[in-house]
Amino acid sequence: MIIETENLEKLYRTDLVETTALDAVNFEVDEGQFVSIMGPSGCGKSTLLHILGLIDSPTAGTYRFLGEDVSRYPESRRSRIRKRNIGFVFQNFNLIDELTVFENVELPLVYARTPARERRAKVDEVLERVDIAHRRNHFPAQLSGGQQQRVAVARAVVNRPNLILADEPTGNLDSANGSEVMQILNKLNEDGTSILMVTHSPDNAAYSERTIRMLDGRIIGQEGP
Secondary structure (H helix, E strand, O other): OOOOEEHHHHHHHOOOOOEEEEEEEEEEEOOOEEEEOOOOOOOOOOHHHHHHOOOOOOOOOEEEEEEEEEEOOOOHHHHHHHHHHEEEOOOOOOOOOOOOHHHHHHHHHHHHOOOOHHHHHHHHHHHHOOOOOOHHOOOOHOHHHHHHEEEEEEEEOOOOOEEEEEOOOOOOOOHHHHHHHHHHHHHHOOOOOEEEEEOOOOHHHHOOOEEEEEEEEEEEEEEEO
């Protein structure tokens, strides 16, 4: 089991109002699964993804990652687990404009203090894997949207994480480029990487083996095993 939640809750409080973003969320993801989360805007999908990605903590409930209860860990400890085990793919690519394709993909390895020779080998391998090696010395502004998302996927997997969290990975792409990105994610899953993806697209969700549906901070249904 890579992900397991029990009665997960997230509340946002101000002096005047309390908002429930997640309400008693219970679900599991097995290692090697490809799972989609669908629901209308504001239903809690991104909040859930942030907690599962150890960017945020729940207000209540339990979150076990790789069997370890990480619900109450401080940011420093969550950060160490996140860097070793989780890759992120965002709708807006989040590439650094001043860095080349190679340097953008290399960045997680730099943070992990991977030796330079090993970094080069890993980056070269993953750029070939997502078919963007021919653009290794280009900057993000010189790439199409589809190419930028390939770079973002390469950056997410260069550390060989146990889990990829994808938040609307094709949201800024046309259908052709979006399909190519989904095929890359599908191939990564076939190679053993667990993927949890937030999407509004039924076509994208069809790549996953299970779809979780959310509404008003709750899971209201699931499709698939």
